Amino acid sequence: MPTEAEAQHANVRNKGIFNNMTGFSTLITVTVLLLAWLAGFASRLFAVIRFESIIHEFDPWFNYRSTAYMVQHGFYNFLNWFDERAWYPLGRIVGGTVYPGLMITSGTIHWILHTLNIPVHIRDICVFLAPVFSGLTAIATYLLTSELWSRGAGLFAACFIAIIPGYSSRSVAGSYDNEGIAIFALQFTYYLWLKSIKSGSVFWSICTALSYFYMVSAWGGYVFIINLIPLHVFVLLIMGRFSQRLFVSYTVFYIIGLLLSMQIPFVGFQPIRTSEHMAASGVFALLMAIGALKYLHSLNPKRQWKQLLILGGLVAAGTVFLAVVLLTYMGVIAPWSGRFYSLWDTGYAKIHIPIIASVSEHQPTTWSSFFFDLHVLVCTFPVGLWYCIKNVNDERVFVALYAISAVYFAGVMVRLMLTLTPVVCVLAGIAFSILLDLVLKEDEMQIAPVETEDSKNLYDKAGKLKKRTHEPAPVDSGLGMNVRSGTLIAFMILLMLFSVHCTWATSNAYSSPSIVLASYGNDGSRKILDDFREAYGWLSQNTAEDARIMSWWDYGYQIAGMGNRTTLVDNNTWNNSHIALVGKAMASNESAAYDIMTMLDVDYVLVIFGGAIGYSGDDINKFIWMVRIAEGEHPKDIHEADYFTERGEYRIDSEASKTMLNCLMYKLSYYRYDSGGSPAGYDRTRGSLPGNRGFQLTYLEEAYTTEHWLVRIYRVKKPDEFNRPRLPLSKRKIVTSNNLSKKTSKRRKGLIKNKPTLVKGKKVTKLE
């Protein structure tokens, strides 16, 4: 449906531009967009084809679980949902701590399909939501780019974004996460913003605000929009590009967007109370002041008024800035939260919030990952940026700011590569379009002038531009035939390599469900390691309904989603001290851990142990972060240095430190572990033999271990199970002594003689 709407939209626009070939160009546009959609959808299905239609990784399991809850219980019950299965004993108010856009989107799709009697399971909707939305993202990118440059550039950009690994990394089938729909919302909001700033119409501004509202409901990254748009406005003001269009579109967008964004329970009053949102209000106030001054200026357009205008503007800007600073100082406005602060000061998280630093996707980006995620586009997008700056107008200022800020953020955190990807596609699309214009111009000599002439109408009417748009024409006409075809072939090869790389990267790096692992034998046969689901299935079927499972927070969502059991901590890391407590339990010795576990009513402990199959993402490798987080809250009990050898190495073999060898995590990982490589009990992940072996557990007992030892579940014993002499036989005899009078069994009389052992006798009386 959106394609049809899009086709019509293009159709209407086309009539003005290519009078004679409306149908043809519309057909091409629609076909290319449709193919981009299909290619994007298809390239995201590797995981489904290789494995099955299943929710991936960690966070998607929570999203899936809450979507299923919403579908089952209705939207209002979902908003009021208090999840007692998480963060035991605190619980979690899900409705108020979640961006509901994702759930609402798939819930709506589910509802529509079921009213039409199409019984698609909600899991399949969740699995395929992100690939479907990738097509919408491609269309939004097309619209954005054709707003910025031309329709040809738009088609390039749409094709790029459909398959680029930087985006497909977050939107393969099964990765049911906020980002999957948020990138569409982001691109669409930007498109509408450019549309509204170009037309100055209230209609488009309201559309921008609505799209922004969807973005707010979908992803925390909406902060990027609400800072980038004011930045755009601010830069335009500095450039002296103030206009009524700008005034109308920004004020309308800001007011409506602000009101709408506050409707999301999780966001609440943040837009007027936190520093992250203050740029928007500040720019709004500034724009009002400048608008007022401009109005005054228009009443009496004299020279001294102009100076007053500039002065007034500066004073207004200063006042606004001071007001924000003052309010922050007074505590009315919350200062930057840690997560945002860590964007400016990259070392901040490591020191103050280890829980953020512990997540691998919050690490700074390496150069290679830029190339891996963007491939040739990372080299070509500066060309597009240069052209945009060269032929600057209101919209192109925006895309330049977008590109610069996104490059910065992507450099700070791997995760924010995602915000860079769309703008790279847009700018690379522009670059490729210009290039093709240059080398293919010869055949279209008659049409080309028409195009440039018409494109004048498209662009801003700033006077300088006219000359520049005409400039390329004489330059490129000097290119020789061979140069043209050579360039063309070279760039076609580049594009081909790009698409090969995209498919390869998506298939190999981003299409692993990570809850099902596959290993390949020498003969190419595939062996599936399904240990996670084995363990969660076991939990869900063979433990008490209200059993509480302690594990590191990474597995909280999965335990709740697949095992349907209560967890202590999960991936919604909202309570650092609770996580630190779990980390402390894992890092303490058995008896100290037992005290914590009884305090938290833990029934089972779950650890991930990859030593048997060489799985590197296991708990022992994450353990140092548990120690760090625990140390942050309990500096008296846990010291990071204790877990390293004297030379500062992190190891598990016989040279490891005493504390390390006796902590709960170590013991639970290596308890009765004798499988693995050639020396029995060899740890294949760490490549060494564990230093502490053959020990016994006093307070826990092995409840279940999966086939490849990946997940180990232990039951926490009740006090009466270990707090007595280790003589289960004698215990049994004493119990039967009660029945002795009834049964008159002669054999058992002898047992009474054993009774004089007074120590044991005392405990019996206690029990009875």
Place this chain on the structure above:
Amino acid sequence: MIPAMAKIQFCVLFVLYIVIKCDSVNVDTISSDIKIKNVDRSIDISSQLVKITSKVTLENTGKVPVKTFLLAVEGTAKNNLAFIGAKDSSNKDLRLVETTVKGYDQVKFWRVELKDTINAGSTVVITTESVYTKALQPFPTAITQQEDQLVKYNGNLYFYSPYNVASQKTNVIINTKSVESFTKVKPFSQQDGTIVYGTYANIAPFSEKELNVHYKNNSPFLTVTRLERLIEVSHWGNIAVEEIIEIEHTGAKLKGPFSRYDYQQDHHSGPASVRSYKTLLPASASDVYYRDTNGNISTSNMKVKKDSVELDLRPRYPLFGGWRSHYTLGYNVPSYEYLYHSGNEYLLKMRAVDHVFDDMQIDELVTKVILPEGSTSIKVNFPFPVTRLPDSLHYTYLDTKGRPVISFTKKNVVENHIQDFQIRYTFPRLLMFQEPLLVVGFLYTLFLCVIIYVRLDFSIHKPEHPHKD
């Protein structure tokens, strides 16, 4: 639609009424003419079920030919009885009717209707078969991972019958040499895997004597606690079958820890646990899936054999005593094998329950049959007494008024219940085109709307340049 429903309801009520009536009215008397000359009984307790097969030689000592005789089941065992049947010498099934006898309220009786009468003085050989579930008690009730499972059988040493039995012999098949203890009533002998009791002569009617066997039984003690079988009939040539199965190991419970190390160390570890089992599907089954709420269960193998499809199903984890599991198994079969028709009249003949594993026991079976939309005058014929559940409607792709669903339930089901039920219904064949036409009509309307919309001009403000096409 409504009169048809009423008709069905009436039919059901009528059938129920008859069944109830039969139950309450059937009163038989024990004929003194019939004597049992010989009983050759074998009690197979090597699996989780108790399967008793008795070869009974009946003699008519009276003057009048006899058409029927009675089978009896002890009052203590009747709740465990899952199946009872009788066959004559030519291996034909005989009809059994539940009945009662005055003065024996605790005892359960069946009247067996013979095909040919027994003339005065002549004999006839009948084979009776009965299957009991949950008659074997694990003792001890909880064992550790490495221990063998010991169970106790508690039965009747004599063939329980309302007639005098002249001579009888009982084989108890246990398929193991390790017997802890067993009832010793002479004459008896213990050979490998079997205990033979008898011959006992002249046992009075309704005699009971305790027979105890306490022995090792490591065969899988798996109970399907609930099986929901969905059969969806499509007239486009396909019947989809889906079974939602909840399974539990009902043997001796696992005591203490489960150690993967011990379990991996040698293959005989955890002798009482169930690693996998085999399910047999119809030979034409295709597109088989085996999954649970967390997705596909990757540990399964399928072997296509000549007369069946053999599925080697491994639950996600080995099942120890007290552990549970659940899964969904589905497949498609072509409809020409099960659906017959003449004109608009259709007959569906399918199994009410299918094989889950050998010697299975199912606590509760619910079978639902989804017929095509528009089926009317539905008549159902069951091979064994079941409880019919209220009919409902099911909506799926392109349905407008819903598909009729026939469902029935039965408790305590074993392999002997794998029998066909029959559903007759009327379906106007033209209705098959309703769904394709619906799609065509929808697309047609959609395109028409677009065509009209494109030609309309809703703009308030006329564009400056003239409209060209």
